Amino acid sequence: MAALILVLNGPNLNLLGTREPEIYGTATLDDIHQMMNKSASALGWQIDFRQSNHEGELVDWIQWGRVHASAIIINAGAYTHTSVAILDALRAFDKAIIEVHLSNLFQRETFRHHSYITPVARGLICGFGARGYALALDALRDIVS
Ligand code: CA2
Numbered sequence: 393m394a395a396l397i398l399v400l401n402g403p404n405l406n407l408l409g410t411r412e413p414e415i416y417g418t419a420t421l422d423d424i425h426q427m428m429n430k431s432a433s434a435l436g437w438q439i440d441f442r443q444s445n446h447e448g449e450l451v452d453w454i455q456w457g458r459v460h461a462s463a464i465i466i467n468a469g470a471y472t473h474t475s476v477a478i479l480d481a482l483r484a485f486d487k488a489i490i491e492v493h494l495s496n497l498f499q500r501e502t503f504r505h506h507s508y509i510t511p512v513a514r515g516l517i518c519g520f521g522a523r524g525y526a527l528a529l530d531a532l533r534d535i536v537s
Pocket of ligand 1: 403404405407408409410411412416467468469470471472492493494495496504
């Protein structure tokens with residue numbers, strides 16, 4: 393059966409491409425979704441691509457992923473810096489987690505330098521804009537069979 397990669401996007405990422413292009417680039421979330429579908433199908437994988445502005449919904453989806461997903465790629469948006477609930481849910485996911493951010497967190501405000509997710513992630517990709525999602529999929533090629 394084709395591996396299913398769950399791609400989770402947190403609050404405000406639905407606004408991508410509409411504001412702050414100097415920080416987040418010009419690609420919309422739909423552009424990223426389409427790009428990932430293409431890359432994944434070349435690998436024989438499926439993508440389940442979701443966005444929510446609600447912490448609990450993200451937690452529910454991570455729990456769903458425990459049963460259905462081979463890996464999680466997550467950009468938790470601002471919840472990255474605040475959410476113990478998302479950390480706890482990810483801790484219960486026993487397959488690979490890749491953390492992605494469009495911007496380079498370490499060139500930004502100090503409150504963005506800490507991530508609750510990095511300690512449970514296989515790796516962190518930040519600062520490459522939308523390309524970071526493609527890099528995360530590429531990283532999974534050596535991890536997901
Ligand atoms: O760089 C990233 O990917 C972030 O996860 C984006 C979050 C931010 O809180 C994190 O610190 C870093 C914010 C996403 C908001 O995206 C917008 C895009 C366009 C217009 C408004 C918000």
